[in-house]
Amino acid sequence: MSGHPxxxxxxxxxRWMERRxxxxxxxxxxxxxxxxxxxxxxxxxxGGILAFMLGVQIVTGVVLAMHYTPQVDFAFxxxxxxxxxxxxxxxxxxxxxxxxxxxxLAAYIHMFRGMYYGSYKDxxxxxxxxxVILLLxxxxxxxxxxxxxxxxxxxxxxxxITNLFSAIPLVGEPIVTxxxxxxxxxxxxxxxxxxxxxxxxxxIVGVVVLHIWALHVAxxxxxxxxxxxxxxxxxxxxxxxxxKDSFLLAVFCILFAWFVFYIPNFLLAPDNYIPANPAVTxxxxxxxxxxxxxxxxxxxxxxxxxxxxxxxxxxxxxAFLPWLDTSKVRSARYRPLYRQFFWVFVIVCVGLGWLGGKxxxxxxxxxxxxxxxxxxxxxxxxxxVLGKVERTKPLPNSISESVLREGKxxxxxxxxxxxxxx
Amino acid sequence: xxxxxxxxxLAVSLAAPALAQEQExxxxxxxxxxxxxxFGKYDRAQLQRGLKVYREVCQVCHxxxxxxxxxxxxxxxxxxxxxxxxxxxAEYQVKGExxxxxxxxxxxxxxxxxxxxxxxxxQAARARYNAVPPDLSVIAKARGYERGFPxxxxxxFTQYQEQGVDYLTALLHGYRDSPPAGVTLPPGNFYNEYFxxxxxxxxxxxxxxRVDYTDGAPMTVEQYAKDISAFLMWTAEPHLEARKRVGMQxxxxxxxxxxxxxxxxKKVWHEVELHPEKLKPRPPSEYPRA
Numbered sequence: 001m002s003g004h005p006x007x008x009x010x011x012x013x014x015r016w017m018e019r020r021x022x023x024x025x026x027x028x029x030x031x032x033x034x035x036x037x038x039x040x041x042x043x044x045x046x047g048g049i050l051a052f053m054l055g056v057q058i059v060t061g062v063v064l065a066m067h068y069t070p071q072v073d074f075a076f077x078x079x080x081x082x083x084x085x086x087x088x089x090x091x092x093x094x095x096x097x098x099x100x101x102x103x104x105l106a107a108y109i110h111m112f113r114g115m116y117y118g119s120y121k122d123x124x125x126x127x128x129x130x131x132v133i134l135l136l137x138x139x140x141x142x143x144x145x146x147x148x149x150x151x152x153x154x155x156x157x158x159x160x161i162t163n164l165f166s167a168i169p170l171v172g173e174p175i176v177t178x179x180x181x182x183x184x185x186x187x188x189x190x191x192x193x194x195x196x197x198x199x200x201x202x203x204i205v206g207v208v209v210l211h212i213w214a215l216h217v218a219x220x221x222x223x224x225x226x227x228x229x230x231x232x233x234x235x236x237x238x239x240x241x242x243x244k245d246s247f248l249l250a251v252f253c254i255l256f257a258w259f260v261f262y263i264p265n266f267l268l269a270p271d272n273y274i275p276a277n278p279a280v281t282x283x284x285x286x287x288x289x290x291x292x293x294x295x296x297x298x299x300x301x302x303x304x305x306x307x308x309x310x311x312x313x314x315x316x317x318x319a320f321l322p323w324l325d326t327s328k329v330r331s332a333r334y335r336p337l338y339r340q341f342f343w344v345f346v347i348v349c350v351g352l353g354w355l356g357g358k359x360x361x362x363x364x365x366x367x368x369x370x371x372x373x374x375x376x377x378x379x380x381x382x383x384x385v386l387g388k389v390e391r392t393k394p395l396p397n398s399i400s401e402s403v404l405r406e407g408k409x410x411x412x413x414x415x416x417x418x419x420x421x422x
Numbered sequence: 423x424x425x426x427x428x429x430x431x432l433a434v435s436l437a438a439p440a441l442a443q444e445q446e447x448x449x450x451x452x453x454x455x456x457x458x459x460x461f462g463k464y465d466r467a468q469l470q471r472g473l474k475v476y477r478e479v480c481q482v483c484h485x486x487x488x489x490x491x492x493x494x495x496x497x498x499x500x501x502x503x504x505x506x507x508x509x510x511x512a513e514y515q516v517k518g519e520x521x522x523x524x525x526x527x528x529x530x531x532x533x534x535x536x537x538x539x540x541x542x543x544x545q546a547a548r549a550r551y552n553a554v555p556p557d558l559s560v561i562a563k564a565r566g567y568e569r570g571f572p573x574x575x576x577x578x579f580t581q582y583q584e585q586g587v588d589y590l591t592a593l594l595h596g597y598r599d600s601p602p603a604g605v606t607l608p609p610g611n612f613y614n615e616y617f618x619x620x621x622x623x624x625x626x627x628x629x630x631x632r633v634d635y636t637d638g639a640p641m642t643v644e645q646y647a648k649d650i651s652a653f654l655m656w657t658a659e660p661h662l663e664a665r666k667r668v669g670m671q672x673x674x675x676x677x678x679x680x681x682x683x684x685x686x687x688k689k690v691w692h693e694v695e696l697h698p699e700k701l702k703p704r705p706p707s708e709y710p711r712a
Contacts, residue, residue, distance in 0.1 A: 038694055077488065080488050080559070080560065081488075083661070084488065084493070084660055084661070090659075090661045090664075090665060091665070091668070094665075235694055239690050240690060240691065240694065243683065243686055243687045243690050243691075244687055244691070246683050246687075247680065247683040247684050247686075247687045250676055250679050250680035250683050251680050253676050253680075254673070254676045254677065254680060257669065257672050257673055257676055258578075258673075260669070261665055261666060261668065261669025261670075261672060261673070262460055262581045262583075262666070262669055263577070263578065263581050263582075263583050264583075264665070265563055265583055266577065266578065266583065270563060270564050270565055270566040270585070270586065271564070273560045273561075273563040273564035273658075274556075274564045283618070354571075
């Protein structure tokens with residue numbers, strides 16, 4: 001969007017700075033006058049929430065790392081020491097453990113929003129793919145973090161997940177040994193997971209920068225899926241988006257605080273308060289809730305190799321979404337059929353999450369298989385075909401028109417409102 | 423939407439028989455705990471009684487290796503004075519530090535020490551009891567039971583976090599003299615209604631009047647079970663009271679903040695919603711004052 005005001009440094013120092021490192025101008029153009037579609041709803045505030053959660057995880061994580069001992073004999077007790085003897089250690093640890101769940105919750109909402117409104121379509125493919133990479137990094141980082149307290153679930157999750165690589169033909173076993181740094185999950189495994197758990201969040205920060213950069217090049221999508229056409233279609237990031245994001249962030253923090261202060265162990269498995277014991281296998285090895293859908297897909301397939309492939313494919317397939325969805329219309333608002341399939345997809349994902357926590361027996365396996373088939377069919381069959389056969393509703397001429405005509409029939413045939421530039 | 427409803431109904435109907443199979447061990451009864459809920463606080467007298475039960479019954483086999491004597495006098499705990507905690511510590515013999523000759527001798531415990539573990543290692547415990555009695559420091563969080571759908575959803579709102587203590591209480595008075603007909607126990611095991619698999623290696627630890635209470639609380643297995651469970655909740659969550667207190671402060675702050683932000687948002691967006699056609703992006707300094 002052209003024509004929005006440029007940065008005018010107010011102080012002598014900022015004028016001096018601006019000729020040397022124009023950071024004021026960068027912040028001003030990216031977070032103050034940056035035009036955002038005026039019709040963004042609250043589902044668009046989760047990007048900001050995610051940035052906040054990443055900050056929370058890094059700050060609490062760095063302090064926790066000052067007190068944690070990455071050694072198999074001391075790791076469990078050192079976490080308990082943090083909970084007991086470090087000032088507000090209980091708060092840091094519960095913030096960090098619960099924060100991971102909140103981070104994933106926000107990420108999943110953010111992704112479902114992107115899918116509902118077709119935010120991954122031209123010209124935002126790279127933006128979307130960077131998001132998929134972020135999800136992958138989050139999954140790896142979260143898993144490694146879960147291993148660090150060295151409880152029963154930590155140990156057995158590490159064993160089960162690293163063992164997945166043994167399904168790879170020929171090189172599987174050597175790869176697993178290489179990952180472990182030995183012939184079983186042990187001290188070298190814990191050490192490298194700790195090292196990587198500290199490293200990867202900063203890789204995530206780097207990819208987030210790229211993600212925001214790509215966002216600011218392509219601009220935000222919006223609930224109509226129609227690109228802003230004039231200045232009337234947008235509002236300045238500050239104060240409009242800033243205040244809206246802040247409000248929902250505060251609401252999100254209320255949810256976060258509810259879990260941290262009142263039910264901090266709701267999302268943690270009791271078994272992880274039992275120190276790791278390689279000689280005793282827990283009855284049910286269940287990952288954290290945010291991995292359950294993928295875990296259900298893994299177990300739905302009777303063959304280990306194909307199960308692992310399906311697990312990997314279930315995440316990687318997201319990266320191809322911009323090309324699998326053949327429809328030119330972005331927003332599900334104007335795609336009556338897609339909207340139905342989308343909500344079924346949401347139910348299937350939640351259902352897979354529920355099944356991932358159930359023992360793989362009887363009807364659970366059957367439902368998990370049906371849901372897994374739908375999960376992949378959604379991407380590989382429904383989306384490509386739907387784009388060809390679906391009769392979409394007429395799109396509004398512009399965001400302004402859609403906003404002005406909210407509640408009344410909108411469509412290409414409707415005359416643009418007086419004064420609106422089209 | 424219709425399709426979504428169909429698939430949901432299908433999933434639920436398929437899952438129903440599978441759900442029925444899960445009810446093997448009865449769910450422990452839910453007790454009233456003083457530390458439950460957003461304003462929960464430990465009952466000092468109950469924690470002190472629980473410590474007494476621990477010292478007279480449990481500690482023969484079970485350690486509390488994460489609990490330091492000094493914490494007995496910490497705020498939000500059993501409420502002992504420093505002098506009382508020091509006296510309790512002194513009643514224990516703990517491994518001392520090497521002296522000038524390099525000899526390590528036992529010495530009376532101090533505030534900084536933790537409760538000594540009853541066995542030098544797992545092998546020693548197994549040789550004696552044919553099983554390793556678990557350390558009890560975090561046992562109240564390390565045990566629990568499946569709440570099942572939809573109760574676990576309700577737990578988010580009711581803040582039910584007492585699965586562990588409810589389970590421990592039930593376990594401690596869940597012993598039956600003889601297993602039901604048709605059930606044979608492995609040698610050296612006991613039948614417990616609430617233990618997963620029912621065969622537990624721990625003999626029934628509590629009997630009526632086994633521990634003398636001086637504060638008039640009933641000296642029954644049921645009361646002992648509740649007191650020791652509450653005490654173990656405290657050893658597992660020594661900062662529970664501080665957590666809930668800070669939580670309430672954070673909550674009030676966040677609700678006020680969210681309210682203020684909501685009205686600020688309403689005000690800022692007022693013009694956009696009223697006269698959307700008039701707006702152009704401009705720096706915040708140029709916004710009209712209403």
